[in-house]
Amino acid sequence: MSTNPPQGFLFSACAAGIKASGKPDLALALVPEGASAAAMFTRNQIVAAPVIVGREHLRRGQGLMRALIVNAGNANCATGKQGLKAATSVCRGLAKQIQVSPHRVFPSSTGIIGVQLPVEKIHAALPQLVSSATAGEHAFDQFANAILTTDTHKKVAAQSITFNQTQVILAGVAKGAGMIHPNMATMLVYLFTDLAASPRELQTCLKEAADQSFNNISIDGDTSTNDTALLLASGKSGVQLKSVRNEFLTSLTKVCRSLAGQIVADGEGVKHVVRLNIEQARTRGEARQIGRAIANSPLVKTAWAGADPNWGRILAAIGYSGVKINPERINIYLGEQQICRHGAACPFDHDRAHAYMSEPVYEIRIALGAGGAALEFLSCDLTAEYVRINADYSS
DSSP: OOOOOOTTOEEEEEOOSOSTTOOOOEEEEEEEEEEEEEEEEOOOSSOOHHHHHHHHHHHHTTTEEEEEEEEESBOOOSOHHHHHHHHHHHHHHHHHHHTSOGGGEEEEEESOSSSOOOHHHHHHHHHHHHHTOBOSHHHHHHHHHHTOSSOSSOEEEEEEEEETTEEEEEEEEEEOSSSOOSSSSOSEEEEEEOOBOOHHHHHHHHHHHHHTTGGGBOSSSOOOSSOEEEEEEOOTTOOBGGGSHHHHHHHHHHHHHHHHHHHHHTOTTOOOEEEEEEEEESSHHHHHHHHHHHHTOHHHHHHHHTTOOOHHHHHHHHHTSSOOOOGGGOEEEETTEEEEETTEEOOOOHHHHHHHHTSSEEEEEEEOSSOSEEEEEEEEOOOHHHHHHHHSTTO
16 A cells, blocks of 8 residues: 655655665654654553653753654664763764754664664665655555564554645555554654644644554553654645644544554464453543453463454453442453353353454454543454564574
């Protein structure tokens, strides 16, 4: 799928030699006239150098950015003072190329932890990266492909809205296939729009959209050290956010939900995507807490891998989620079939249930009988292929 990016952005990518495979591993997004920026980051207490530098640059630049640079193949995490110097050096090198202050450059990295970033390779690639930056679908696709690690394909999504015959475009790109867990930002996501908005306005919208998308997914229960979601607005459409706030927030949420779904579907070793619909919770927070407990249970996830309708494992996960529940009010449905009634066994067609769970995407609905809050939580199975991928990752 190709995606037409918004006005005001130029993109490029190249193979800088960071990945041993020789595949593209360095991506650039330029905003010649600048952009308002908002971001959300990992809540892991171990944070990568580019996250530290990115936060500082957003603060110093008061949310105004001119460039985003992303490298794959190296997380630049747990690399000490040298790692911070490396992230800062990359920003300075790019800033010099485009003649802006270093704090107008936002860095991101993804890949293996504990290996020093090969800064000299990035510096050598910068002139080509800058000179080849162009607008359009092809350049955007190159950017999307260059940020991947164990992903099997790029992840992009787009929406547009019209105000007074002027079109506003929102396009997003993401990477992520492992270490995906809901803790603000969740993976690397970059969102671009030509709407005109302040950093504060963007931050509010990004938080609302992430709360309905990226914070409701889990592949393996691990939260990365590099997680970043960045929203950039060039303002080139001339349409002000306050004029289309509801429409923009709806579009932003759709893009984020699409990217979140693509990440789960491309999870490492995933054979089945499971849509957990948690209903009748007291609050959305409690619904999310229960969804998270179910989605991160190895026993539940291996049952999903085997298409085994073992509802008892789901019920047990609800019980230890930390949310106060009344077991006798819980009902669980697998597709159209009820498989647990009032917290106990009930008759259902096991063969039909197994066939339904053999499909690549299916739904499990859980009614808690406690209130009116609900949310959809995306997760997946846990397969032997996931173990193989992660056992061999650093070798």
